[in-house]
């Protein structure tokens with residue numbers, strides 16, 4: 053194939069490559085989104101030192117020692133880390149978002165560059181709002197990997213400039229999850245060493261209240277659901 057300029061002059065090999073490069077770079081393509089907010093450009097700097105803010109999103113119901121371990125690790129590599137609690141109306145959580153926030157604030161009070169916030173909607177939209185450049189997530193075992201990879205790639209599709217950074221918690225927390233903590237505590241097992249003392253205390257209080265409520269309803273000959281609707285009516 054002979055490449056020519058518009059006026060018909062023949063191009064040399066080097067020129068041909070240049071013209072191809074020119075076309076490749078300039079042609080608008082649906083695969084290269086034109087919009088890339090400057091604050092998500094990892095090459096940009098603020099002053100002489102690059103400052104990187106990350107968010108650590110999650111449910112944290114309740115926050116565990118595994119979460120704390122990851123927050124401590126994250127706080128060492130990011131300049132700023134925001135622990136972001138998802139306000140998820142579809143879930144039936146053990147703790148309210150306000151309670152989880154208080155627990156996380158107490159747990160991270162000694163870490164100057166860590167703050168706690170809440171959000172709803174898409175994680176990437178929240179990250180954009182707070183001008184974060186990275187999402188921190190923990191991977192405990194291979195079983196986490198598939199779900200985390202899927203989420204990271206979806207987040208990248210939604211917001212290509214935002215990076216997901218995976219960190220591993222200490223091995224001793226590799227089996228630990230909020231779901232298991234809730235289950236063990238609800239069935240009367242010890243959650244010592246799995247959550248910070250203040251969280252253990254709060255979980256116990258929550259579960260004691262729930263047990264008392266259930267026992268009262270059962271001794272009154274009601275099913276838990278009857279008890280619930282009655283107590284709701286009372287409140288109204």
Ligand code: PNS
Pocket residue numbers: 109110111112138173174175176202203204206207
């Ligand atoms: O602690 P969790 O429950 O594993 O955290 C999951 C979380 C909150 C990070 C994830 O569910 C999330 O990002 N939810 C917000 C909605 C969203 O952005 N969904 C698309 C994810 S690809």
